[in-house]
Amino acid sequence: MEITGWGRFPKVTADVHEPVDFSSLQMLLTNNNPATKLVARGAGRSYGDSALAQCVISSRFMDNFSTLDESNLTIRCGAGVTLDAILRVCVPRGWFLPVVPGTSHVSVGGAIAADVHGKNHHVDGTFCDHLTAITLLLANGDLLSCSPSKNQEIFHATCGGMGLTGIIIDATIQLRAVPGAFIQSHSLVANNLRECFELFENNQGNHYSVAWLDCLARGPALGRSILFLGDHIADRHKRPAAYQTRLGITVPFNTPGFLLNRQSMTLFNNTYFKLKRRASKPATVKYNSFFFPLDNIANWNRLYGAKGFLQYQFLVPKDSAYEAIAAVLHKVAKSGKGSFLSVLKKMGPANKNYLSFPASGFTLALDFKFERSLLPLLEQLDEIVLAYSGRLYLAKDARMNEKVFKAGYPQWEKFAEIKRKVDPKGLFASLQSDRIGLTDALY
Amino acid sequence: MNIMIVGATSAIATATARLFAERRDHLFLIARNGERLSDLVADLKVRGAQSVGTLTLDFDDFSTHLSAVTEAANFLQQIDVALLCHGVLPDQAAGEENFKLALNAINTNGISVISLLTAIAQRLRTQGTGTIAVITSVAGMRGRQPNFIYGAAKALVSTYLQGMRGRLYEHNVHVIDIRPGLVDSPMTARFEKGLLWTTPEVVAKTIVSSITKKKHTVYVPGYWRYIMLLVNAIPEFIFKRLKF
Numbered sequence: 137m138e139i140t141g142w143g144r145f146p147k148v149t150a151d152v153h154e155p156v157d158f159s160s161l162q163m164l165l166t167n168n169n170p171a172t173k174l175v176a177r178g179a180g181r182s183y184g185d186s187a188l189a190q191c192v193i194s195s196r197f198m199d200n201f202s203t204l205d206e207s208n209l210t211i212r213c214g215a216g217v218t219l220d221a222i223l224r225v226c227v228p229r230g231w232f233l234p235v236v237p238g239t240s241h242v243s244v245g246g247a248i249a250a251d252v253h254g255k256n257h258h259v260d261g262t263f264c265d266h267l268t269a270i271t272l273l274l275a276n277g278d279l280l281s282c283s284p285s286k287n288q289e290i291f292h293a294t295c296g297g298m299g300l301t302g303i304i305i306d307a308t309i310q311l312r313a314v315p316g317a318f319i320q321s322h323s324l325v326a327n328n329l330r331e332c333f334e335l336f337e338n339n340q341g342n343h344y345s346v347a348w349l350d351c352l353a354r355g356p357a358l359g360r361s362i363l364f365l366g367d368h369i370a371d372r373h374k375r376p377a378a379y380q381t382r383l384g385i386t387v388p389f390n391t392p393g394f395l396l397n398r399q400s401m402t403l404f405n406n407t408y409f410k411l412k413r414r415a416s417k418p419a420t421v422k423y424n425s426f427f428f429p430l431d432n433i434a435n436w437n438r439l440y441g442a443k444g445f446l447q448y449q450f451l452v453p454k455d456s457a458y459e460a461i462a463a464v465l466h467k468v469a470k471s472g473k474g475s476f477l478s479v480l481k482k483m484g485p486a487n488k489n490y491l492s493f494p495a496s497g498f499t500l501a502l503d504f505k506f507e508r509s510l511l512p513l514l515e516q517l518d519e520i521v522l523a524y525s526g527r528l529y530l531a532k533d534a535r536m537n538e539k540v541f542k543a544g545y546p547q548w549e550k551f552a553e554i555k556r557k558v559d560p561k562g563l564f565a566s567l568q569s570d571r572i573g574l575t576d577a578l579y
Numbered sequence: 580m581n582i583m584i585v586g587a588t589s590a591i592a593t594a595t596a597r598l599f600a601e602r603r604d605h606l607f608l609i610a611r612n613g614e615r616l617s618d619l620v621a622d623l624k625v626r627g628a629q630s631v632g633t634l635t636l637d638f639d640d641f642s643t644h645l646s647a648v649t650e651a652a653n654f655l656q657q658i659d660v661a662l663l664c665h666g667v668l669p670d671q672a673a674g675e676e677n678f679k680l681a682l683n684a685i686n687t688n689g690i691s692v693i694s695l696l697t698a699i700a701q702r703l704r705t706q707g708t709g710t711i712a713v714i715t716s717v718a719g720m721r722g723r724q725p726n727f728i729y730g731a732a733k734a735l736v737s738t739y740l741q742g743m744r745g746r747l748y749e750h751n752v753h754v755i756d757i758r759p760g761l762v763d764s765p766m767t768a769r770f771e772k773g774l775l776w777t778t779p780e781v782v783a784k785t786i787v788s789s790i791t792k793k794k795h796t797v798y799v800p801g802y803w804r805y806i807m808l809l810v811n812a813i814p815e816f817i818f819k820r821l822k823f
Contacts, residue, residue, distance in 0.1 A: 137771060156588075156765045157615050197590070197765065200618050201625035211625070224601065225626060 139192065142437055143183035144444030145506045145534055148567065152177075154194045161303070164193060165277050165563075173565040173575075176299045178243030179218055182250060183447045184534025185567035186298050193303060195245050201225065202306065210268055212308040215245030220431075222309070224379045227423070232314040232368070234266040238479075240428050245304040250531035251296030251492040255344035255366070255427070258484040262494055264295035265487055266310045273303040275563040293554040296492035298530055300555055300564050300575065316370035317377035319344070319426040322418035329359025329462055333498075336363065336482040343367045344426070346481050348412075350405040351465060351474035351502055352398070359465055361480060362412045366426050386434040393441020396505050398472040405476060440505045445475075446534055448514055449493075449501035451483065452526035457498040460524035464517055468502060471513050477503040490551040493529045501532065511535065530568065538573035548574060581655035583607045583648075585695060586638075586665025588615040590764035591714060594783035595662065600628035607632040607651040611665075630654075638665055638691040639683070648698040657706055660790055661699045663692055663713040668766045674728045681728050689732035693739055700743060703752040710790055711747075712755040713740055717798065719758070720807050724822055744795065755789055756796045757782075760803040775806075 140147045155161035168174060168191065177187035177194050195216030202212045209231060211222060220240035222233060237252040246252075251264045260266075269283040272294055280302070282291035294301045324339070326332035332347055339345055342365040349361040371377075430436050437445065452460040461480070468474045479501045486495035493499075504510050518540045521528065527544025528536050542548055552574065565575035582599050584592050587608035599606060600623040608623075610616045613635040620631045632654035636647050652658055669684035692713065703709035718726050719733030737756055744754035761767070761776045782799045789797045798804040813821070 154765065154768060157612075157618075159614075200622035202618075202621045204625045213625075 139180075139188065140444065141184050141187060141534070142181050143446055143506075143532075143534060144437055144440070144442075145446060146185055146188070146567070147444075148185075148188050150188065150190060150192045152192045152194055154196045156197045158305070161193070161198075161273065162277055165273070165275070165303075168563070170561060170563075173570075174563055175566040175569075176215070176245060176249070176303045176564075178216060178246030178249075179241055181239060181242045181246060182531045184532065185571070186250070186531055186533070187246075188567045189565060195243055195304075198245075198305065209311040209313065210308050211311060212269075212306060213244060214306050215243060215248075215304040217244050218242065219244070219247065226311055227317050227377050227379045230313055230316075230377050231311040232423075234260055234310060234312050235263045236427050237263075238428065239431055240424070241431060244307050244309070245299075248295055248304055248307060249297060249299045250529075251487075251489055251494075252531070253483070253494045255346040255364075255481065257494055258340065258345070258482055259343055261484060261487055262296075262489075262492060264489060264492070267295070267307055268310055269308045270294065271305040271307075272301065273305050275302060275559040275561060279305065280558075289554050290558060292489045293491075293551050293558075295487075296489040297551065297555075298491065298566065298569065300566070300569055301558050302564065314368040314377075316368065317379075317423050318369055318371050318420050319366040319423055320369040320418065321364060321366040321421050321426055323412060324363045324365070325413045326359070326361045326363060328357060329361070329458065329465065332359055332361045332363065332480065333458055336498075339363065339365055340482075346479060348408075349465075349478040349480045349500070350409055351468050351478040352402050352405050352472065353409075354469045358462065358469065360409060362409065364426075366421075368423075369420065372420060385432065387436055387438040390438045390442045393443055393505055393507075396440060396475060401475050408476070440475075440503075443506040445506050446504050446510065446514070447477075447501055447532040448504065448517060449499060449529040449532040450517070450521045450526050451493060451495060451497050451499040451529070452521065452524045453495070453497040456524045460520060460526060461498060461500055463520045464500065464502075467513065467516055467520070473504055473510060473513060475503045475505065477501070490547040490554075491530065491545055493527065493531070495527075497526075499529075501529075530572075533568065536572060538571070541572035541574070580659040581605045581607075581657055582660040582662065583609070583651040583655060583658050583699075585609045585636075585661070585663045586611075587633075588612055588619060589664045589666070589766070590779035591759070591762065591782050591786075592662065592664035593619060594779040595664075595786050596623055596628075597626055598783055598787045600624075600626040603627050603629050605630045605655055607634070607654045609634045609636050609647060609651070611635065611637065638695075639686050641691060641694040644691075644694045645698045648695070648702055652702050658699070658702060658709055660710045660712065661703070662786070663695060663711075665691070666714070666766070668726075669728050671724075671726050671728055684728050685732045685735075687732075688729060689735040692736050696739065696743065700747060700752070704747065704750045706752075708751050710753045710755065710793070711740075711743075712757055712786060712790055714757045714759065714786075715740070717758050717760050717803050717807050721810055721818075753793050755794055757786055757789065757799065758797065758803065759799045760806070762799075 173189045174191045175189040177192045198214040199216035200214045235254045247263045251262045253262045272280045344366040347361045347363045353360045483494045569575040588610040666688045674681035715737045716733040718730040719737045740756045785799045
């Protein structure tokens, strides 16, 4: 069948298997033709081709919880369980996931493979920093338990390892108690990029911080943005903590891509900036509207039209972050190609995982409707990112080349060495891992 | 509430059991595969189920059905809801050539349901309360070339439910016929999915709400009621030429 990542580019034909239990999963590995590469797929929320291969193994039915340890606040569940499902269980008990990305519809397996981060990276690190154990199915059919203290090397290769070390079967996640299901949030206005950087610097104490940025603003307004800050609080009205269901709307089909053009996007961004500038008072908001605003709109990826879209997320080290991001914004604003989703975030220090994206510095994510003329622009952006010793986020990528990857992830060789040990025949590979020279060239 | 689920490891049953578990219901699960059943028990407990009992059952061995229902009733004390979800999707072409295959499919999808319903109806009549919800299919509403063995078995169940609903009405027992359209589940893994397909989670929500609202015949999603009106309106001399 034809499948894609969340960005709907590229589209490929693949054999997709949805094993319903462990024995049928094992059978898939043992019966696999050695020439066919496999990759695991969770909720399909990585944007590009990280979870695309000739043969795709979906964790859709590996979605059982196994234990909830109420005294140590840990939960063990299958790789196919979504963060949304975990919140359904935790929130009513007054607990929360220590790290959530911008959507709750990712699977635990995907969150581990991409070592996702959230608005609190500067305080709490990544999703994988809160795992107490994972179970991995290796290429030879064996199960391996690993953790920060057991089979450490394989653990650090699997966290952020994009599914290339094996198939993640289950994980044990450390939860945390929170005062309530609400977030005390307020927003601050930055009229340009410099102001935005200062605001990040001066508001380090907030648990959660992230900025929406108008990537189409030019001249003195370049980098104008709204910084959103938040902390968990109890509800003033003493309502018990409850899982918050959403009054969702659905985008039923692909909207014509031409609706997203320079004029419409500029209009949207101007309006959004002006509205948010007015409404910057502190407010108590539900956790889902703070963390997962886009989860309200099912299939929002269809807004970008049938050809799909690319997200370009890069990270640059702190010292030269301002120059690098200003240079990227100049290029993007000049091209007129950006869109409404541009997100800037100050990150904390890196962890020990070989291929994890986050490190001290700033990360900017930009969405672009797919069009042929986009690719040369992104290559120009790659050059800027490389010149400032930056890297691109694998979970968002669908097009970076081998050189950009290897320059951005200096520990790739260490990763490849471990991968050779656990997967000597090179069973696990994705279109992405082949493209960036992480798999094909190894064998 | 105290809920008995037959065919509990099917995708629709699992999704529904999870919604019951979140309401902190008591559950008794019956399924063919014991290993998957014990995984599901752990899952439902984490999700909030107060208690979960299980039984492994060969649905085609009708002689065990009465004791299975008794065991469920003993565990739950009272069966407030009995939800029947078990079934298989037979290979139509093979079944047309080999009667044994057709018989197996009709036994599992049709006769075993009637057998279980007989035991459940007895129990609920004695209790003087309860709801029986059975998953049939829109395939039971008109025999179509690609799946009339499956459809015929489902039609058998739907017709049986219609009559049983009246019989049990005076005993304060409610009967619901749930007719899903195309559901993306392991049973339909071999099909290409298109626009009309829905997920087990959507069907599960409808099942829970139709039990609360005491519906009679439920189409999931609701638009299948109108699709089937159209399908049933096609004159036979045209319909017999259609391959869909």
